[in-house]
Amino acid sequence: MILPEIDRAPLRRRRWRAIGVQVACIVITVFMLLPMVLIGLTAVSSPAALLEFPRPFIPSGFSADTLLAFVQATGTIPALGNSLLAGVYTVLLSLLVGAPAGYALARYAFRGKDTYQVFMLLARALPIVVLSVPLATLFLNAGVYDTVFAVTLLHTTLAMPTTVLISASVFVSVPTDVEEAARVFGCSRFEAARRVVFPLAAPGLAAASIFTFVLSWNEILGAAVITLGHRTLPAQVLASLGEAPQTYRFAGGFALILPALVFIFVMRRYLVNMWGTTLR
Incomplete structure (x- = not known):
């Protein structure tokens, strides 16, 4: 009995498609990394x-004098501290307010839910100047202009x-059965969210x-404003x-x-968790 010839065309197409995806990923990665390397x-x-x-392309001489000149420049170290403080405070304040809001979007159905989500994006659609100039006037009247607190409020508004x-998409991925099981065992809704979700x-x-x-x-x-x-x-x-x-x-x-690169490197294992995968 003569067996029919195996059609290897689909396998070859799949292999070439996989090679094409890998080449595209490498090209995009090089395109993004090249300015940072330079x-x-x-x-x-x-x-x-x-x-x-x-x-x-490769410098003829290496020295720490260039970085030392920047670090020793007037205002660099205080500005670095202000950036770190503003970043950490923005993360904490955004999670403190945004995570409960994301939980509400994921767990509750209410009128105007879709409109509310679209309306939130308007803050990112407006140019930063449109937001910063009125906020500068508000901060001047409130006595918090030219402070890390003012920068934190502005960055929290943007973030x-x-x-x-993102929080809503994360909470959607957490099964409601787990939360309901916690409530069956005596937890209130708040305790179930805090201890389980x-x-x-x-x-x-x-x-x-x-x-x-x-x-x-x-x-x-x-x-800067x-x-x-x-x-x-x-x-x-x-x-x-x-x-x-x-x-x-x-x-x-x-x-x-x-x-920013160091922060991403430390937190990279959690970066793609929202899409259901984990980096190790």
Whole structure:
């Protein structure tokens, strides 16, 4: 008995499709990493290497003088502290307000629910200047202008829609049967949410905190409008670009991306939890 020839075309198509996906991922990754690598190499170049023309891809000399010049510049360390404080405070305040709101969206059905979710996104649709200028006037009248607290309020306003919607998607993935079982065993709705739902949703909430921290760290225009003497690091670098030397500019760019990368690296195992997978 002669067996029919096996059609290997579907297997070859699947293999080429998988290769194409991998190549696309590599290209996108290189496209995103290349500017960071170039900024990092320039930040650790010696001042003499920065003046070379044409400048080679790999610097001819490495030195910590470029980074030290940036760190020792006036206002850098206080601005770094302000950025870290604003980022941490924004994460805490956004989760404190946004996580319960996301839980309500995931567990309750009410009139206008879809409209409410779309309305929240309007805060991100408006240009930052439209929000920062009225908020600057409000902060001046309230006596909190030029403070980390004012920056925290602004960044929380920007991060709240993302935090609420991500939290809602995370809580939807937590089975309601688990919460109902906790209530059967004597827990109130609040206790069931605190003891069962929120611990199960913690990895997803950590992913939301990544987006919130990175948004707060990278935001520059609003912080530049509502602060003068207590600027965040991006606002401080922006204000100093006009008269800053070349070494300050390159080292400042590297300093702006480094903390966010470290934060993402630490929290990376929770980053894709909201899509049902986990990095180890």
